[in-house]
Amino acid sequence: MSTIAPALQPPPKPQPARVPTDWTTTSMQGRIRRRYRSERRFRLLGAGAVLLSFAFLVFLLISMLGQGLRGFTQTELRLPMDFPAARLALDPATLAGPNARAALAAVDLEGATARAADRAYGTGGYKLLSDGAWLSVRSAIQADPQILTRRADIWVPTSTVIDLAAKGDADAEAEAGYRLLDARKAVRTSFSMAFLTGSDSTDPTLVGIWGALKGSLLTMFVTLILAFPIGVLSALYLEEYAARNRWTDLIEVSINNLAAVPSIIFGLLGLAVFLNFLDFPRSAPIVGGLTLALMTMPVIVIAGRNAIKSVPPSIRDAALGIGASKVQVVFHHVLPLALPGILTGTIIGMARALGETAPLLMIGMRAFIASPPGGLADPATVLPVQIFLWSDEVSRGFVEKTSAAIIVLLVFLLAMNGIAIYLRNRFERRW
Amino acid sequence: MTETSLNDRADKQQAAHGGTLKMTARDVDVFYGTKQAIKNVSIDVTQENVTAFIGPSGCGKSTFLRTLNRMNDTVASARVTGDITLDGKDIYGADMDVVQLRARVGMVFQKPNPFPKSIYENVAYGPRIHGLASAKPDMDAIVEKSLRRAGLWEEVKDRLTDSGTALSGGQQQRLCIARAIAVDPEVILMDEPCSALDPIATAKIEELIHELRGRYAIVIVTHNMQQAARVSQKTAFFHLGTLVEYGDTSDIFTNPRQTRTKDYITGRYG
Numbered sequence: 001m002s003t004i005a006p007a008l009q010p011p012p013k014p015q016p017a018r019v020p021t022d023w024t025t026t027s028m029q030g031r032i033r034r035r036y037r038s039e040r041r042f043r044l045l046g047a048g049a050v051l052l053s054f055a056f057l058v059f060l061l062i063s064m065l066g067q068g069l070r071g072f073t074q075t076e077l078r079l080p081m082d083f084p085a086a087r088l089a090l091d092p093a094t095l096a097g098p099n100a101r102a103a104l105a106a107v108d109l110e111g112a113t114a115r116a117a118d119r120a121y122g123t124g125g126y127k128l129l130s131d132g133a134w135l136s137v138r139s140a141i142q143a144d145p146q147i148l149t150r151r152a153d154i155w156v157p158t159s160t161v162i163d164l165a166a167k168g169d170a171d172a173e174a175e176a177g178y179r180l181l182d183a184r185k186a187v188r189t190s191f192s193m194a195f196l197t198g199s200d201s202t203d204p205t206l207v208g209i210w211g212a213l214k215g216s217l218l219t220m221f222v223t224l225i226l227a228f229p230i231g232v233l234s235a236l237y238l239e240e241y242a243a244r245n246r247w248t249d250l251i252e253v254s255i256n257n258l259a260a261v262p263s264i265i266f267g268l269l270g271l272a273v274f275l276n277f278l279d280f281p282r283s284a285p286i287v288g289g290l291t292l293a294l295m296t297m298p299v300i301v302i303a304g305r306n307a308i309k310s311v312p313p314s315i316r317d318a319a320l321g322i323g324a325s326k327v328q329v330v331f332h333h334v335l336p337l338a339l340p341g342i343l344t345g346t347i348i349g350m351a352r353a354l355g356e357t358a359p360l361l362m363i364g365m366r367a368f369i370a371s372p373p374g375g376l377a378d379p380a381t382v383l384p385v386q387i388f389l390w391s392d393e394v395s396r397g398f399v400e401k402t403s404a405a406i407i408v409l410l411v412f413l414l415a416m417n418g419i420a421i422y423l424r425n426r427f428e429r430r431w
Numbered sequence: 432m433t434e435t436s437l438n439d440r441a442d443k444q445q446a447a448h449g450g451t452l453k454m455t456a457r458d459v460d461v462f463y464g465t466k467q468a469i470k471n472v473s474i475d476v477t478q479e480n481v482t483a484f485i486g487p488s489g490c491g492k493s494t495f496l497r498t499l500n501r502m503n504d505t506v507a508s509a510r511v512t513g514d515i516t517l518d519g520k521d522i523y524g525a526d527m528d529v530v531q532l533r534a535r536v537g538m539v540f541q542k543p544n545p546f547p548k549s550i551y552e553n554v555a556y557g558p559r560i561h562g563l564a565s566a567k568p569d570m571d572a573i574v575e576k577s578l579r580r581a582g583l584w585e586e587v588k589d590r591l592t593d594s595g596t597a598l599s600g601g602q603q604q605r606l607c608i609a610r611a612i613a614v615d616p617e618v619i620l621m622d623e624p625c626s627a628l629d630p631i632a633t634a635k636i637e638e639l640i641h642e643l644r645g646r647y648a649i650v651i652v653t654h655n656m657q658q659a660a661r662v663s664q665k666t667a668f669f670h671l672g673t674l675v676e677y678g679d680t681s682d683i684f685t686n687p688r689q690t691r692t693k694d695y696i697t698g699r700y701g
């Protein structure tokens with residue numbers, strides 16, 4: 001090594017004379033200007049695109065919130081109930097016992113409520129109340145049976161017209177009526193949990209989103225526990241084990257095509273297979289979940305294969321080189337490294353499934369369902385279908401409820417994306 | 432008949448070179464699809480000596496090295512014929528478990544490839560999957576011993592939980608060596624372990640090879656003639672898939688029998 005000395009190097013060979021490049025000619029300057037211009041143009045276009053999509057998002061949010069937040073509030077009317085005078089055949093003692101439900105069902109609370117309204121607000125006063133106002137009276141009695149022995153003011157939901165008037169969205173006559181009531185301090189508008197805890201109803205003042213939300217949760221649960229393990233295992237098998245031949249090429253093409261099939265076709269498939277052939281219950285989350293799992297699986301397989309492919313082969317060599325078995329290589333190294341990508345793909349697929357309406361209409365999840373599903377086989381509906389159904393209603397009161405339901409759906413989606421980002425950051429590793 | 436003559440030859444070689452036979456290869460051919468990458472190579476690896484593989488790029492050194500622990504099994508198109516034995520047992524035989532073989536014949540790759548896990552976990556992974564340590568103190572001891580042998584302990588003892596990928600290139604390569612010796616293999620195959628390292632890191636690894644010599648049978652692929660001369664006792668020169676010359680390093684470098692060997696080590700081609 002030490003023998004390498006400059007003296008031993010051969011002298012440089014003669015070269016043709018070098019003509020220096022002139023960087024100052026006009027054509028050179030023109031090229032520089034054009035380069036700057038095209039760079040500026042591209043930056044402007046990019047910024048414009050980002051701004052435009054941001055504007056769309058802001059517009060969507062503002063219009064949804066403007067409409068929808070009112071859907072979470074409820075106008076209530078003060079209803080003075082004179083229980084002793086109403087002479088209900090009810091005894092506070094029975095209401096404390098086990099027969100309370102039967103005893104309450106036997107009396108005409110609806111009539112008593114209407115009569116109390118007539119007495120307080122003049123003939124026709126019952127029209128100020130929501131159809132379900134008596135339910136609030138019943139809840140009040142259940143909460144405190146002693147109320148039956150005295151006069152009491154109970155806040156009950158108003159009719160849609162008063163509700164809309166309170167929110168400044170009704171005709172002049174209704175608004176005038178509302179102002180009169182307001183002057184008597186007989187109405188209030190407040191945030192109400194009823195929308196978050198109730199289910200579908202024919203009366204817009206009584207509807208709630210919980211039934212559809214629970215339906216969505218159950219459906220997503222079925223989709224996730226089917227599509228995630230099957231999708232991930234398929235991706236692992238195809239990437240790590242399957243030989244490359246015509247059969248695996250065929251499978252790959254089929255999966256890619258499956259991911260592009262319109263969702264309504266999966267609905268028809270679900271209808272034919274799960275309902276007609278296997279005889280599963282209609283409108284049930286289990287069938288919805290199965291159908292959506294068929295749709296989500298290809299997305300997970302494709303995302304999973306890409307994530308697995310991007311794990312550097314040197315990691316596999318390293319593990320094999322110290323005597324790890326194939327399964328150990330896959331589950332100790334490849335899968336953990338691919339997990340962030342797999343999870344991102346899964347959440348994208350799940351978010352798409354959460355927003356699906358068409359396939360669920362095909363399997364009957366569009367029925368009117370007034371109570372939340374108790375289990376996977378109970379009739380249910382889901383958020384997007386509920387939104388679709390409400391947006392179709394003629395009653396004005398449903399407009400803000402539709403927007404409120406959309407807000408719930410968006411919050412659900414944002415929560416899912418938030419979880420995805422959290423999980424990705426948690427598992428993300430550099431190599 | 433070939434069996435006995437091979438054994439005779441091996442015995443003679445053993446006598447000649449004074450080493451205990453660890454691995455033998457006889458008439459090995461390796462094909463990638465229809466392309467032959469290794470042609471009829473026979474070689475012995477002895478316990479006491481460091482064996483260096485040299486030769487121009489693409490001549491099949493890595494390919495042959497990878498047949499010694501069956502890493503070529505992972506290449507779908509690769510096919511190996513001939514006999515390769517470890518302690519007299521055919522490693523391509525039906526009763527050879529490939530996972531155990533790779534634990535006994537460890538490998539250090541050309542490019543450092545630590546797992547994206549902690550330094551501790553990198554070293555502990557092998558012993559853990561092979562059940563070499565049952566309790567945490569045993570594992571700690573193995574990790575420390577391996578890192579010490581790889582000459583990395585002093586540099587990382589305070590940051591064992593840091594990611595192995597956060598180390599410098601030379602440290603990563605020594606970590607990979609520690610990982611390989613943690614499972615206590617009998618043979619270590621090193622594929623150009625210093626190709627990405629600066630002279631100081633290279634010197635450390637060469638020092639390390641000296642320390643490990645004798646405890647493990649070592650095979651090293653290198654492009655660096657000086658390195659082969661410094662660390663090895665045996666040298667094999669490959670050219671176009673054939674083994675041109677194999678013998679004591681001192682003979683190969685001072686007195687090559689083949690003109691091709693002479694041309695290569697004097698830098699006339701390569």
Ligand SMILES: Nc1ncnc2c1ncn2[C@@H]1O[C@H](COP(=O)(O)OP(=O)(O)OP(=O)(O)O)[C@@H](O)[C@H]1O
Nearest residue numbers: 463468486487488489490491492493494495506508
């Ligand atoms: N996976 C593979 N598939 C097909 N051919 C391969 C594969 N790996 C190596 N080869 C071919 O086999 C021959 C030997 O390659 P090998 O990697 O063993 O060379 P090498 O001596 O290690 O070279 P280098 O010194 O550059 O690392 C080369 O011609 C190469 O193109």
Ligand SMILES: [Mg+2]
Nearest residue numbers: 492493494622
């Ligand atoms: Mg190589």
